[in-house]
Amino acid sequence: GDSVTQMEGPVTLSEEAFLTINCTYTATGYPSLFWYVQYPGEGLQLLLKATKADDKGSNKGFEATYRKETTSFHLEKGSVQVSDSAVYFCALSTSGYNKLIFGAGTRLAVHP
Amino acid sequence: DADVTQTPRNRITKTGKRIMLECSQTKGHDRMYWYRQDPGLGLRLIYYSFDVKDINKGEISDGYSVSRQAQAKFSLSLESAIPNQTALYFCATSDFDRAETQYFGPGTRLLVL
Numbered sequence: 276g277d278s279v280t281q282m283e284g285p286v287t288l289s290e291e292a293f294l295t296i297n298c299t300y301t302a303t304g305y306p307s308l309f310w311y312v313q314y315p316g317e318g319l320q321l322l323l324k325a326t327k328a329d330d331k332g333s334n335k336g337f338e339a340t341y342r343k344e345t346t347s348f349h350l351e352k353g354s355v356q357v358s359d360s361a362v363y364f365c366a367l368s369t370s371g372y373n374k375l376i377f378g379a380g381t382r383l384a385v386h387p
Numbered sequence: 388d389a390d391v392t393q394t395p396r397n398r399i400t401k402t403g404k405r406i407m408l409e410c411s412q413t414k415g416h417d418r419m420y421w422y423r424q425d426p427g428l429g430l431r432l433i434y435y436s437f438d439v440k441d442i443n444k445g446e447i448s449d450g451y452s453v454s455r456q457a458q459a460k461f462s463l464s465l466e467s468a469i470p471n472q473t474a475l476y477f478c479a480t481s482d483f484d485r486a487e488t489q490y491f492g493p494g495t496r497l498l499v500l
Contacts, residue, residue, distance in 0.1 A: 279429075307487050318391070318477055318491030319430070326487075364429060368487045374445070375489060377429035 277302040281365045281378035288355055288385050296350040296381045298339075298365035306367040308332075308341055308348040309375070313362040322350075322363070355385045390414045391492035393478050399498045400468050408463045408495050410478030416490070417483050419461040421445075421453060424475040424494075433476075436461055468499045 282297040300306065307326045311319040323332030328343035337352045348365060365378040391412045400406050410419065417438050422430040432445030434453040442453060450472060454462045465472055475496050479489040 309487070316493070318493045319479075319489075320491070321488050324488070374432060374435065375430075375487075377431075379427050379429045 277306070277367060277369060277376050279365050279367055279376055279378035281363075281381050284362075284380075284382040286381060286383045288383070290357055290385055290387050291354045292385075294350070294352040294355045294359075294383070296363055296365075296383070298348045298350065298378060300346050300348065300365075300367050302346075302367055302369060304369050306369050308339070309366040309368070310337070310339055310348070310350050311364040311366060311377075313364065313380070315361070319364060355383070357385045357387055359383060360385045391478060391480055391490055393476075393492040393495050395495060396493065397496045399500065401500050402469055404468050406465045406468055406497070408476055408478075408497070410461045410463070410492055412459050412478075412480045412490075412492075414480055414482070414490060415458075416480040417458065418481045419455065420479040420481075420489065421451075421461070421463045422477045422479065423447070423472075424477060430477065433463065465499075468497075470499045473497060473499045 278301045309324045310322040312322045313319045323334040325332040325341035331340045339348050339350045362380045362382045364380045366375045394409045420435045421433040424430050431447050436442050436455045452464045475494050477494050478492040481489045
C-alpha cells in the first residue's frame, strides 16, 4: 500500500543553520505531496504542497520539490529560527480519495 | 475564534467506559475526518465523512464509532475504552473543491486507565 517514510528525529540545530528533513514515499498512481507542521500544543497546519512531478512548494522560507525519479519530497530551509521548532509531517494523497497518509513526523528543535 | 474546535481538550477515563469526543467547524466544509496520533506512528485515519449521509471507515476503525449530526458536527465515540486507545485525537475538515488541504482542530488528549 501507499506509505511515507521520513527521517527520524529529533533534529537539533542552532539558529540560522540549514535544515533538511528527508521524506520518501511509495504510491501507486500520481500522488500529491504535503508538508504539515505541528507547533507545541496545536493541531497540524499545512506548510506547503506540490501536486505533480518537478513542482516546488514553498512557504515561510521552507521549500520542497516533488522528485518522481527518486520518489522524494525533502523539506529545506536556508536559515532556521527558534520559532521553527515544531514537529514536521510529510504526507501524500492519492487522486480521487482525499485521504492523507502521514509519515511518523520529525521533531525539530532550534536553539539560540 | 477557531475554525475547527474539539471538546474536551483533555480527558481521563477508565477501562470499559463509554466516551464521546466532539468536533465542530465553522469553515462550511463538507468533509470531516478523525485521526489518532501516537508517538512514532504519525497520524492514522479512524473515520471520515464526505457529507452528512456518507460515513467511511479508515485505517483503524475497530473499537470506534462516529456520528455526523450535521454538516458542522462530527463526533467520535469509544463504546468501551481500553488503555491502548490512549492517544491524541484530531478532527480535520476539507472543502470539496480543495479537498486535499485539510484543516485540523487543536486535538483531544485522551488517557484510558
